[in-house]
Amino acid sequence: MRICLWGLLVVALGFAWSITAAEHNPRTERISGSAGDVLEDDPVGKLKVYVYELPSKYNKKILQKDPRCLSHMFAAEIYMHRFLLSSPVRTLNPQEADWFYTPIYATCDLTPTGLPLPFKSPRMVRSAIQLISSSWPYWNRTEGADHFFVVPHDFGACFHYQEEKAIERGILPLLRRATLVQTFGQRNHVCLNEGSITIPPYAPPQKIQARHIPPETPRSISVYFRGLFYDVNNDPEGGYYARGARAAVWENFKNNPLFDISTDHPTTYYEDMQRAIFCLCPLGWAPWSPRLVEAVVFGCIPVIIADDIVLPFADAIPWEEIGVFVAEEDVPKLDTILTSIPPEVILRKQRLLANPYMKRAMLFPQPALPGDAFHQILNGLARKLPHSKSVYLKPGEKILNWTAGPVGDLKPW
Amino acid sequence: MKLSALHQSYLSRRSNSFRSSGPLDSSSDGGYKSPAAVFWIILHCLCCLISLVLGFRFSRLVFFLLFSTSSSNLYTPPFRSAVELAKTLDVHSVLSTNSVANNFRLPFPNKTASNSRVVVGRHGIRIRPWPHPDPVEVMKAHRILERVQKEQRLQFGVKDPRTIIAVTPTYVRTFQALHLTGVMHSLMVVPYDLVWIVVEAGGVSNETASLIEKSGLKTIHVGINQRMPNSWDERHKLESIMRLHALRIVREKKLDGIVMFADDSNMHSMELFDEIQNVKWFGAVSVGILATSANIDESSDRKEEEENPRMPIQGPACNASNMLAGWHTFNTLPFAGKSAVNIDDRLTVLPRKLEWSGFVLNSRLLWKDGEDKPDWIKDIDMLDGDVESPLGLITDPSVVEPLGSCGRQVLLWWLRVEARADSKFPPRWIIDPPLDITVPSKRTPWPDTPPELPVKEKPEMGIQEPIVKHTTKTRTSRSKHRSKRKHETRTDTQVSTKHSEQN
Numbered sequence: 004m005r006i007c008l009w010g011l012l013v014v015a016l017g018f019a020w021s022i023t024a025a026e027h028n029p030r031t032e033r034i035s036g037s038a039g040d041v042l043e044d045d046p047v048g049k050l051k052v053y054v055y056e057l058p059s060k061y062n063k064k065i066l067q068k069d070p071r072c073l074s075h076m077f078a079a080e081i082y083m084h085r086f087l088l089s090s091p092v093r094t095l096n097p098q099e100a101d102w103f104y105t106p107i108y109a110t111c112d113l114t115p116t117g118l119p120l121p122f123k124s125p126r127m128v129r130s131a132i133q134l135i136s137s138s139w140p141y142w143n144r145t146e147g148a149d150h151f152f153v154v155p156h157d158f159g160a161c162f163h164y165q166e167e168k169a170i171e172r173g174i175l176p177l178l179r180r181a182t183l184v185q186t187f188g189q190r191n192h193v194c195l196n197e198g199s200i201t202i203p204p205y206a207p208p209q210k211i212q213a214r215h216i217p218p219e220t221p222r223s224i225s226v227y228f229r230g231l232f233y234d235v236n237n238d239p240e241g242g243y244y245a246r247g248a249r250a251a252v253w254e255n256f257k258n259n260p261l262f263d264i265s266t267d268h269p270t271t272y273y274e275d276m277q278r279a280i281f282c283l284c285p286l287g288w289a290p291w292s293p294r295l296v297e298a299v300v301f302g303c304i305p306v307i308i309a310d311d312i313v314l315p316f317a318d319a320i321p322w323e324e325i326g327v328f329v330a331e332e333d334v335p336k337l338d339t340i341l342t343s344i345p346p347e348v349i350l351r352k353q354r355l356l357a358n359p360y361m362k363r364a365m366l367f368p369q370p371a372l373p374g375d376a377f378h379q380i381l382n383g384l385a386r387k388l389p390h391s392k393s394v395y396l397k398p399g400e401k402i403l404n405w406t407a408g409p410v411g412d413l414k415p416w
Numbered sequence: 417m418k419l420s421a422l423h424q425s426y427l428s429r430r431s432n433s434f435r436s437s438g439p440l441d442s443s444s445d446g447g448y449k450s451p452a453a454v455f456w457i458i459l460h461c462l463c464c465l466i467s468l469v470l471g472f473r474f475s476r477l478v479f480f481l482l483f484s485t486s487s488s489n490l491y492t493p494p495f496r497s498a499v500e501l502a503k504t505l506d507v508h509s510v511l512s513t514n515s516v517a518n519n520f521r522l523p524f525p526n527k528t529a530s531n532s533r534v535v536v537g538r539h540g541i542r543i544r545p546w547p548h549p550d551p552v553e554v555m556k557a558h559r560i561l562e563r564v565q566k567e568q569r570l571q572f573g574v575k576d577p578r579t580i581i582a583v584t585p586t587y588v589r590t591f592q593a594l595h596l597t598g599v600m601h602s603l604m605v606v607p608y609d610l611v612w613i614v615v616e617a618g619g620v621s622n623e624t625a626s627l628i629e630k631s632g633l634k635t636i637h638v639g640i641n642q643r644m645p646n647s648w649d650e651r652h653k654l655e656s657i658m659r660l661h662a663l664r665i666v667r668e669k670k671l672d673g674i675v676m677f678a679d680d681s682n683m684h685s686m687e688l689f690d691e692i693q694n695v696k697w698f699g700a701v702s703v704g705i706l707a708t709s710a711n712i713d714e715s716s717d718r719k720e721e722e723e724n725p726r727m728p729i730q731g732p733a734c735n736a737s738n739m740l741a742g743w744h745t746f747n748t749l750p751f752a753g754k755s756a757v758n759i760d761d762r763l764t765v766l767p768r769k770l771e772w773s774g775f776v777l778n779s780r781l782l783w784k785d786g787e788d789k790p791d792w793i794k795d796i797d798m799l800d801g802d803v804e805s806p807l808g809l810i811t812d813p814s815v816v817e818p819l820g821s822c823g824r825q826v827l828l829w830w831l832r833v834e835a836r837a838d839s840k841f842p843p844r845w846i847i848d849p850p851l852d853i854t855v856p857s858k859r860t861p862w863p864d865t866p867p868e869l870p871v872k873e874k875p876e877m878g879i880q881e882p883i884v885k886h887t888t889k890t891r892t893s894r895s896k897h898r899s900k901r902k903h904e905t906r907t908d909t910q911v912s913t914k915h916s917e918q919n
Contacts (some may be wrong), residue, residue, distance in 0.1 A: 007611045032572055080686075108826070136529075139800050166536050167536050167537075168538065189534070191534075217572075218568070218571075218572045219568060219569070219572035219573055221565040221568055222564050222565060222568065223561065223565070223567075224556050225560070227559060240538075241541055242538045242540060242541055243537070243538050243539075246534075246542060247539040247541040250541040251541050251542045251543065253546060254541060255542075255543055255544060255547045256547070257547075258547065258548055258549065259548070259549040260549065260554070261549065261554060261557045280560070280561065280564055310534045311465075311534050318794070321755045331539075332542065335541060335542050335543065335544035337543070338549065338550070338553050338557075339550075339553060341557070342553045342556040342557045342560065343556070344560075345561040346559070346560055349560060349563075349564065350563070350564070353564070353567075381893055412484070
């Protein structure tokens with residue numbers, strides 16, 4: 004009888020403890036995406052990554068030539084390399100590795116204004132793959148299916164900034180079996196392979212942390228956007244840039260006082276975002292943009308105007324619940340769409356955005372913090388394990404065509 | 417680089433759209449050229465040549481005219497060929513007839529998996545017929561903003577905000593509308609619950625009542641039967657009596673909250689209302705005094721104004737450990753003999769030593785039976801005479817809490833500006849009935865005004881002639897637009913043109 008009572012007491016206490024432990028902070032909400040509550044997962048112990056030792060002409064020398072690569076939005080490839088070198092998931096024994104990483108900085112050939120030129124990248128990647136396939140046996144074992152590459156450029160491994168050219172080229176033939184970690188994501192597009200991991204573009208964390216304003220500053224801007232609507236240099240007639248969506252936003256809402264949109268470059272850009280409820284993230288020449296990262300970090304609900312876009316870590320982050328998706332053809336009705344969202348839904352989205360894990364998952368802090376974008380990439384890789392049997396080729400079997408692609412790519416680098 | 421892209425894209429789009437495959441197929445077959453593609457290349461070259469000759473992009477015009485299916489003038493649809501449009505229309509009709517799940521794969525004629533509607537190429541810019549804001553939606557957006565800000569205040573602002581009880585002594589005079597409206601608007605924007613006690617000298621009047629009604633706040637409007645005297649000293653005394661009267665009302669009605677003194681001539685910042693929520697029993701804030709005139713002697717032997725040498729501040733003074741050490745008061749010495757005594761004097765009006773508006777108190781101090789009321793508060797009913805400042809209400813001045821980061825933040829400003837005692841103003845500032853006699857001003861070239869000098873003074877016209885000519889010209893051009901008194905203007909201008917013709 005007494006033991007019964009004690010047992011009941013223990014059970015009741017345990018119940019009460021679990022309730023309090025699972026109680027949400029009223030300001031934030033847990034994020035649970037389609038892969039489960041994986042934002043807070045720790046990949047250490049779930050996978051092992053082997054980092055190839057490439058000669059420095061593929062990475063360090065390129066960086067030395069142009070240190071601007073460390074702060075532009077494609078810098079993820081460099082920081083991923085640095086993170087992996089000192090991460091606990093790294094293994095020095097390639098026999099026990101699940102994934103192989105090739106540290107090649109393909110997006111670091113910059114114009115004087117800072118835009119990366121992708122023309123030499125295919126040759127560079129090809130030469131790197133030739134090197135690793137001849138010096139180590141692991142490439143030929145699977146023809147790259149257990150290798151991953153970070154290709155953060157505009158259209159990923161299609162290596163061109165212009166969409167039609169990129170589609171024509173397609174993904175570099177040698178990378179067709181590898182897992183690509185890229186910023187570009189669009190459904191039913193040649194440049195997005197099945198099983199690629201989409202990541203956010205790099206945003207410098209120090210700059211972002213330095214610009215926080217007090218959270219009690221009331222959000223008084225309804226819709227905020229700063230950027231180009233017409234790209235007069237490359238598309239003077241309009242209709243080509245952003246598939247006409249940005250121009251449509253301008254033409255429909257330039258007179259609307261609720262929309263604070265302009266092509267200015269204000270110094271208070273980050274502060275203004277923290278005072279806005281909705282931040283527009285329309286596509287540009289490519290569907291992704293750093294605005295998404297900035298909006299998430301500053302608690303502004305992203306309004307994504309890009310048909311069929313695949314957002315970063317889409318299986319871990321429930322973007323539908325956090326952001327607002329507007330089809331490009333619905334842009335003229337954008338104000339109706341945004342004002343018809345019930346306030347409770349807006350408050351819920353803001354709570355989800357206020358979750359610190361959500362903000363961290365979009366950033367690449369140095370040194371790395373648990374739950375940041377580096378760890379989300381590793382989580383994504385870990386979720387693809389164990390490799391299926393089809394990954395391993397029989398000896399002598401060849402699937403990739405080493406001579407495919409435009410003739411210019413076959414030249415040595 | 418991207419300039420030539422347009423030509424390239426043009427070519428590839430042409431060839432893409434006319435291949436039997438969809439627009440997004442991965443063209444891994446680089447060297448293959450269908451006859452259709454060759455045909456289009458030739459056509460493209462032809463169009464380029466014609467464009468060179470004509471000087472504009474001939475080819476686009478032709479294709480636009482041939483293939484556009486625009487339904488409205490403003491809307492240009494995505495630029496696709498008729499074949500493609502037909503295909504997509506079929507697709508849409510198929511989709512609508514079978515209501516299926518999202519992963520329904522369409523049997524496209526070729527095996528490319530391009531079910532996406534996203535097409536690379538030139539798209540029309542969609543503009544709706546009336547691209548202006550809709551007022552209903554603007555109101556909805558404002559509701560959303562309000563709700564979000566309320567949530568922000570709940571999360572980050574003051575926890576458990578208390579009601580604010582604002583006490584304002586006032587009386588009917590010319591500048592009452594000016595001052596009272598300012599205070600009223602400030603109080604209307606305060607995000608907390610508010611009770612406004614307005615005490616009026618000379619009894620309750622319709623003037624004040626109609627002003628206060630517009631606020632929409634919870635108001636208590638009382639009057640006392642004395643009229644406001646003319647000298648500033650007496651005024652200050654009467655105001656103190658009025659404020660005590662209001663405090664008695666707080667005690668009677670047992671209002672719960674924070675009492676602050678919102679004099680109608682003061683200017684309040686919104687941070688003041690956030691800051692006074694932090695008061696426990698009796699607090700003091702810094703008041704900026706805007707009474708300085710230009711003749712102030714800027715000698716530096718004023719200890720009080722070290723932080724702000726230009727604007728004198730009244731309020732609590734703290735020592736290094738942020739404890740109340742004393743008071744900053746207004747230095748009246750520079751004004752000795754030069755300050756206003758009566759309301760009509762055109763000299764600076766000085767504040768008293770410590771203004772009432774710089775103090776806030778917890779309304780429970782005023783209640784008769786407060787359980788945990790501190791003992792340093794005097795009972796109001798015992799006070800009868802003039803209490804110069806709220807410090808007269810307490811026995812021990814050291815218990816006052818300094819607010820606004822120990823008096824460093826100036827949260828409200830004091831200024832007294834009044835019109836002459838005998839100045840007249842229309843009741844309720846409404847001109848009723850409307851004025852019907854308009855006396856023309858002598859300097860505006862009003863069409864109804866006859867010219868100043870009559871005909872008989874001709875010789876003097878010589879000097880004024882050039883001026884008169886200009887004005888008549890403008891008058892003739894303007895008189896056509898002023899339709900009211902056409903006949904007079906015409907005769908006027910006729911008279912004046914006669915003058916100009918004569919000379």
